[in-house]
Amino acid sequence: MTKNNSLIFERLKKEDESVLIKVYESYRDEFISWLVKKYNCDIDEALEVYQNSILAFCENVRNKSKIVYTSTVKTYLFSLGKNKYSEYKRYRDRCDKDKSFPLIECEENINEEELLKYEDNLKKVQESLVILGEPCKSLLEMFYYHQKTCEEIGTLMEYKNEDTVKNQKRKCMIRLKKIFEQQTENIHIYSN
Amino acid sequence: MKTQDLDIIDQYIEGTLSKEKAKAFEQRLQTDNAFNDQFKQTKLLISGIKYSERINTLNKIKQIENSLPEIKMLNKHNPFILKLFTDYRYYGTAACILVVIAFTLYFISKETYRFDSKELFEAYFEPYPNVAYPITRFDEGSLTLAQKAFYEYDQKNYTIAIALFKSLPDYATDQTITFYLAIACLAKDDSQQATKYLQSLLNKNPTINDKVKWYLGLCYLKENKNSLARAYFKDLSETENSYTQKAIRILKKIK
Numbered sequence: 470m471t472k473n474n475s476l477i478f479e480r481l482k483k484e485d486e487s488v489l490i491k492v493y494e495s496y497r498d499e500f501i502s503w504l505v506k507k508y509n510c511d512i513d514e515a516l517e518v519y520q521n522s523i524l525a526f527c528e529n530v531r532n533k534s535k536i537v538y539t540s541t542v543k544t545y546l547f548s549l550g551k552n553k554y555s556e557y558k559r560y561r562d563r564c565d566k567d568k569s570f571p572l573i574e575c576e577e578n579i580n581e582e583e584l585l586k587y588e589d590n591l592k593k594v595q596e597s598l599v600i601l602g603e604p605c606k607s608l609l610e611m612f613y614y615h616q617k618t619c620e621e622i623g624t625l626m627e628y629k630n631e632d633t634v635k636n637q638k639r640k641c642m643i644r645l646k647k648i649f650e651q652q653t654e655n656i657h658i659y660s661n
Numbered sequence: 662m663k664t665q666d667l668d669i670i671d672q673y674i675e676g677t678l679s680k681e682k683a684k685a686f687e688q689r690l691q692t693d694n695a696f697n698d699q700f701k702q703t704k705l706l707i708s709g710i711k712y713s714e715r716i717n718t719l720n721k722i723k724q725i726e727n728s729l730p731e732i733k734m735l736n737k738h739n740p741f742i743l744k745l746f747t748d749y750r751y752y753g754t755a756a757c758i759l760v761v762i763a764f765t766l767y768f769i770s771k772e773t774y775r776f777d778s779k780e781l782f783e784a785y786f787e788p789y790p791n792v793a794y795p796i797t798r799f800d801e802g803s804l805t806l807a808q809k810a811f812y813e814y815d816q817k818n819y820t821i822a823i824a825l826f827k828s829l830p831d832y833a834t835d836q837t838i839t840f841y842l843a844i845a846c847l848a849k850d851d852s853q854q855a856t857k858y859l860q861s862l863l864n865k866n867p868t869i870n871d872k873v874k875w876y877l878g879l880c881y882l883k884e885n886k887n888s889l890a891r892a893y894f895k896d897l898s899e900t901e902n903s904y905t906q907k908a909i910r911i912l913k914k915i916k
Binding site (some may be wrong): 502526528590591593595598643646 | 664668703705706707708710715719722723725729
């Protein structure tokens with residue numbers, strides 16, 4: 470991997486938005502032209518796959534365990550594109566043809582009904598997060614999605630120390646659980 | 662929900678529990694229904710948090726798309742050219758091609774490239790050869806003062822030549838001597854004095870008039886008076902004389 474590529478990975482890991490824009494712009498036309506030619510899909514489908522590949526790219530770069538450091542940005546992005554397109558096709562084949570790309574992580578073997586129910590529950594959590602408000606919402610997103618350490622969260626959100634962050638995170642999670650339960654009548658809806 | 666349970670569920674999901682603790686955790690999931698429900702709910706909440714933030718990130722990506730020009734489908738019929746500039750394995754080949762193109766363009770444009778006046782002067786100025794008093798054999802005792810002056814001119818000892826030319830009694834009226842005096846001054850970088858001498862000869866003698874115009878053009882070029890220089894070279898380029906071709910070439914290069 471070239472020094473330049475390594476720098477791009479490092480800056481994306483730090484969520485540098487200017488690098489994300491640069492990467493997105495640099496490979497968009499080539500990626501979409503390649504996907505349209507390879508799978509004979511239309512440009513809108515290819516664009517949706519590209520945007521989801523970029524999303525997965527950012528998430529994987531952040532999650533150190535997943536990133537393949539021997540790849541160039543382009544090789545890695547295009548290999549993600551192949552997988553994302555297969556995922557997209559599978560989803561389209563078993564679900565509503567007009568639905569956009571699924572943004573959920575779930576088991577492969579669940580049926581369409583279960584999948585839709587699960588997606589519905591995720592939307593309820595999303596609504597609960599809005600009700601939960603700040604600073605809990607940001608703290609939980611930083612911890613679970615952005616995979617920041619308690620130390621990093623402490624610095625970013627100006628908490629006294631790591632223990633304060635841990636305590637605050639527990640409190641926020643318990644509050645979110647209560648709000649979610651109020652949002653749903655049946656507490657067993659998550660049991661898939 | 663107990664806070665210890667929340668911590669251990671987090672650790673199990675992150676995969677940071679030891680083998681033994683993970684095994685104990687899984688046994689508890691099978692035997693303790695309330696704990697199992699808590700686990701499933703926490704997993705769902707974490708997935709929901711990720712889902713929510715994933716939507717936010719995707720929206721940011723869509724905003725980038727909105728700020729860009731329309732998608733341009735790349736030419737499918739010329740994949741090699743595409744590879745040359747997008748695939749790092751072909752960067753070497755692309756660099757070689759660019760160097761060849763750059764050299765070609767350089768040589769093509771060489772004729773039309775516009776030079777700095779002083780560079781042009783250096784490229785075109787040559788002291789006029791001594792055809793007035795050619796010295797074939799040196800014999801100091803037998804040389805006249807005029808011959809000595811031209812001898813020094815031939816030897817490129819322009820300072821001495823200028824002094825000797827000026828010491829000649831008829832240097833101000835003899836057009837040949839004035840002309841060589843002007844050239845010697847120009848060769849010594851005294852373009853102002855050279856201009857003065859050449860101006861005194863302008864349109865006086867048709868046999869030397871083209872030469873006078875050529876060197877006057879060079880004098881003005883040296884002084885960076887390009888419009889004056891251009892006027893003399895244009896004049897020479899429009900008539901048939903020994904400077905026509907040179908004048909045409911130099912006109913193309915003057916800024």
